[in-house]
Amino acid sequence: xxxxxxxxxxAHVPAREIPNxxxxxxxxxxxxxxLRENVNITKRYWCNENESVADLCEIAAxxxxxxxxxxxxxxxxxxxxxxxxxxxxxxxxxVIQDRLRLKNAGTFDLNTACAGFxxxxxxxxxxxxxxxxxxxxxxxxGYAMSKYLNQKDKKTVTLFADGAGxxxxxxxxxxxxxxxxxxxxxxxxxxWMGIYGGATHQPVTAEVLANHDHQxxxxxxxxxxxNPKMWTEMALxxxxxxxxxxxxxxxxxxxxxxxxxxxxxxxxxxxxREKAHxxxxxxxxxxxxxxxxxxxxxxxxxxxxxxxLLMFIGSGGGLAFAxxxxxx
Amino acid sequence: xxxxxxxxxxAHVPAREIPNxxxxxxxxxxxxxxLRENVNITKRYWCNENESVADLCEIAAxxxxxxxxxxxxxxxxxxxxxxxxxxxxxxxxxVIQDRLRLKNAGTFDLNTACAGFxxxxxxxxxxxxxxxxxxxxxxxxGYAMSKYLNQKDKKTVTLFADGAGxxxxxxxxxxxxxxxxxxxxxxxxxxWMGIYGGATHQPVTAEVLANHDHQxxxxxxxxxxxNPKMWTEMALxxxxxxxxxxxxxxxxxxxxxxxxxxxxxxxxxxxxREKAHxxxxxxxxxxxxxxxxxxxxxxxxxxxxxxxLLMFIGSGGGLAFAxxxxxx
Numbered sequence: 001x002x003x004x005x006x007x008x009x010x011a012h013v014p015a016r017e018i019p020n021x022x023x024x025x026x027x028x029x030x031x032x033x034x035l036r037e038n039v040n041i042t043k044r045y046w047c048n049e050n051e052s053v054a055d056l057c058e059i060a061a062x063x064x065x066x067x068x069x070x071x072x073x074x075x076x077x078x079x080x081x082x083x084x085x086x087x088x089x090x091x092x093x094x095v096i097q098d099r100l101r102l103k104n105a106g107t108f109d110l111n112t113a114c115a116g117f118x119x120x121x122x123x124x125x126x127x128x129x130x131x132x133x134x135x136x137x138x139x140x141x142g143y144a145m146s147k148y149l150n151q152k153d154k155k156t157v158t159l160f161a162d163g164a165g166x167x168x169x170x171x172x173x174x175x176x177x178x179x180x181x182x183x184x185x186x187x188x189x190x191x192w193m194g195i196y197g198g199a200t201h202q203p204v205t206a207e208v209l210a211n212h213d214h215q216x217x218x219x220x221x222x223x224x225x226x227n228p229k230m231w232t233e234m235a236l237x238x239x240x241x242x243x244x245x246x247x248x249x250x251x252x253x254x255x256x257x258x259x260x261x262x263x264x265x266x267x268x269x270x271x272x273r274e275k276a277h278x279x280x281x282x283x284x285x286x287x288x289x290x291x292x293x294x295x296x297x298x299x300x301x302x303x304x305x306x307x308x309l310l311m312f313i314g315s316g317g318g319l320a321f322a323x324x325x326x327x328x
Numbered sequence: 329x330x331x332x333x334x335x336x337x338x339a340h341v342p343a344r345e346i347p348n349x350x351x352x353x354x355x356x357x358x359x360x361x362x363l364r365e366n367v368n369i370t371k372r373y374w375c376n377e378n379e380s381v382a383d384l385c386e387i388a389a390x391x392x393x394x395x396x397x398x399x400x401x402x403x404x405x406x407x408x409x410x411x412x413x414x415x416x417x418x419x420x421x422x423v424i425q426d427r428l429r430l431k432n433a434g435t436f437d438l439n440t441a442c443a444g445f446x447x448x449x450x451x452x453x454x455x456x457x458x459x460x461x462x463x464x465x466x467x468x469x470g471y472a473m474s475k476y477l478n479q480k481d482k483k484t485v486t487l488f489a490d491g492a493g494x495x496x497x498x499x500x501x502x503x504x505x506x507x508x509x510x511x512x513x514x515x516x517x518x519x520w521m522g523i524y525g526g527a528t529h530q531p532v533t534a535e536v537l538a539n540h541d542h543q544x545x546x547x548x549x550x551x552x553x554x555n556p557k558m559w560t561e562m563a564l565x566x567x568x569x570x571x572x573x574x575x576x577x578x579x580x581x582x583x584x585x586x587x588x589x590x591x592x593x594x595x596x597x598x599x600x601r602e603k604a605h606x607x608x609x610x611x612x613x614x615x616x617x618x619x620x621x622x623x624x625x626x627x628x629x630x631x632x633x634x635x636x637l638l639m640f641i642g643s644g645g646g647l648a649f650a651x652x653x654x655x656x
Contacts, residue, residue: 001329001458052528077511083418088476088523089411089544090441094646098515106511107648108447112436113418119436123451129458130329131509144528148416181459183405183434187426195416200380200472204532204542214532216417318422320435 002132003177004125006328008068008168011296012059013045013283023158026151031158040259044161044284046146053144054086054095056164061100061140068168075105076134079124081116081288082142085109092142114255114316116288117141118324124169125178140166143289148195150215160216161284165292180241181324182234189319192220227261231313232268234323242325246271250308251298255315256280256290277303287316304328330460332453333505334656336396336496339624340387341373341611351486354479359486368587372489372612374474381472382414382423384492389428389468392494403433404462407451409444409616410470413437420470442583442644444616445469446652452497453506468494471617476523478543488544489612493620508569509652510562517647520548555589559641560596562651570653574599578636579626583643584608584618615644632656
């Protein structure tokens, strides 16, 4: 049985930089100090008016394919994880398949909010292990949440940002690569945060627009212990399955929403905080793109060595959680 | 390596029946004769104002689980195929996970338009074969396109309808179950049919509403030979891989958009037309739900026998295509 290995990594953000000071004017108050101290965000990037998620995915994907040293015709499957798609239908993946001329690739989008990228890598790993027709799979996490933000909602507009990250996963023999994974959902939180209008539950109308129901809303405040608790439990379960200790892992790539939650998780696991690579200070919160963007940042800074043990943990609306261990 | 077998089947449509005559009034012309002669549709079902896709998925899923003889806690993964989701975010699957109390199930939605259900079954089959932690996976195809229809657009409003179908796929040893599959995309058609407004390419505004860009549109007319040609080629390729003849298959479940395209495919394959089970006369076109709805109709009419060879072929916007062979 083949195992999936990460053989190419790429990422991209739009050119339009939005410093914290941008919100001084739009919100009429100074949010910079709060953002730096509480979520460690100094700036983020947003699409301009003529950019959307496919533009980000396209560039990230090209970089990952170049990094892997493969051409468009080598890709057997394209999976895009996003809850900010290019269109409602068809899939964003069909758009990218066309733009990149991936003529041999089947396509689909996967949505489990910000747990989507780790889940999509898991799906790709399953295809490679279960079916030897799949040699190279392109997995993209794309996020253009700026398009769904209420510019007057301080709770969302200051946090969420745009970007894309991509990996090529390739079939390899041997013991390294995708080791094990876990998907969990706490569906009782599905109404707590989301974009609730604009789909079949509440089709868009003038009233929906006026209420901003077609935009991202935090409906309830999540218990702040929830993420660190779930992340710790999932990491420990994966360690147990692999007969490893948390500190045997070299790098942790965890959803880049709140650096305190990541630090708390690392403390729970008894692993030094520096092993959790973070990029939210530069990029804000980029949802289904944040984990491959953090991976790419570590990669381009020469932090990853062949044989390193990587732990991925994503969580997002739903609430959905995905964790995976990879020997790079 | 375990193989996935279909162990439970269920389907559901809303109570609100819309006969062809409904459109006499809303469109101001008689479309009944054209619909009967050209697409073999006599009626369809639409959600009422207080229903949406999750309501349909919930009931279809319960029926499939009852049919499989398993409880909510037995489901290890829930995949919902839809391009008419409950919300933009989070996933429809997280809603259903909560409603059905599938506490051990990870969740995600999959969107590759109307090729989604066969693709989602393929994903489930890969999980079962690649990872022995997955024993039972619930796969749902849900469709509530009525919520995205322009009531004055004759080309779409008369065809599209609502419904849901579900299967439980379970790990089994032995040679029967999921045999092989194929995913293909012709991304050059991604702009031909879809719901192009309301996502990141064109966020909803009053102007988008006025132009009906948040609703389903046929932008170009598809070459009518495209589906039969692709379906025939994919079926023949699967036969070749399995060393079977098309006529060795007992049932064909093909996207229920146009009965002429299905008949043409069966003629191309040299298989009697009766082996392609059709339900569009009763239900209209139900997109990502139509294939499990056809499967359920054949099942409840006692057409399926253990050991039967089933061919599934789905196609939809993107254009995306998915085919699979299953020994039931």
